[in-house]
Amino acid sequence: MTVKYTVNHIPRTTPYNRRPGIAMIPQYLTIHSTGNLNSTAQNERTWLTDNPQNKATASYHVVIDEKEAIEVLPLDEVAWHAGDGNGQGNRASIGIEICESGNRQKTLQNAVKLVAKVLKERGWGVDRLRRHFDWSGKVCPRILQPDNWAGWERFKKDVQKELKPKVVKTKVIVNKQECDAFIYEGKTYVEVRKPFELAGFKVNYDSKTKQTVITR
Numbered sequence: 001m002t003v004k005y006t007v008n009h010i011p012r013t014t015p016y017n018r019r020p021g022i023a024m025i026p027q028y029l030t031i032h033s034t035g036n037l038n039s040t041a042q043n044e045r046t047w048l049t050d051n052p053q054n055k056a057t058a059s060y061h062v063v064i065d066e067k068e069a070i071e072v073l074p075l076d077e078v079a080w081h082a083g084d085g086n087g088q089g090n091r092a093s094i095g096i097e098i099c100e101s102g103n104r105q106k107t108l109q110n111a112v113k114l115v116a117k118v119l120k121e122r123g124w125g126v127d128r129l130r131r132h133f134d135w136s137g138k139v140c141p142r143i144l145q146p147d148n149w150a151g152w153e154r155f156k157k158d159v160q161k162e163l164k165p166k167v168v169k170t171k172v173i174v175n176k177q178e179c180d181a182f183i184y185e186g187k188t189y190v191e192v193r194k195p196f197e198l199a200g201f202k203v204n205y206d207s208k209t210k211q212t213v214i215t216r
């Protein structure tokens with residue numbers, strides 16, 4: 001199950017320099033929470049472009065809630081989210097805003113999936129994850145802060161779990177006899193000898209070429 005992901009970039013003309021258009025080679029992922037219990041991902045996207053009350057030079061890359069993720073800036077452009085000026089937080093990290101509205105557990109599950117996906121696409125591990133707090137000392141993501149950041153540690157563990165390739169044990173049945181097997185990334189793997197022999201083939205392993213030859 002994947003989370004719905006919509007690209008809806010704010011224009012370069014967005015006021016208060018929220019999309020400076022500065023190229024970025026990301027090195028980190030920075031996690032935030034919105035600090036607003038009522039605001040959904042859609043609300044957050046709207047706030048950037050369609051609310052004259054918003055006078056902040058503040059932006060981010062992706063916002064996620066219990067239902068969906070919205071990418072508001074290309075992931076290779078600078079956004080202003082880390083509070084560290086021209087430091088690595090703003091200039092070299094992808095900012096992900098976790099909504100505080102709705103079903104918290106579902107939202108966090110979605111965020112774990114999204115973060116794992118972004119890490120995987122880049123061949124990165126959880127060592128690339130940062131809190132807003134790490135860049136500027138702001139208590140953010142505040143929803144993961146209670147109990148001395150216990151939620152943050154759990155979040156990273158959950159992402160780590162999601163990154164691990166999943167191996168599921170199964171059986172391959174040949175002429176009603178079971179062979180141990182496993183499923184990995186949508187394919188079933190089995191030790192080659194047993195099922196073929198059960199099916200009446202001859203199996204020869206050539207130790208020189210390290211090839212297995214199967215004949216009738």
Ligand SMILES: [Zn+2]
Nearest residue numbers: 032033132140
């Ligand atoms: Zn933040």
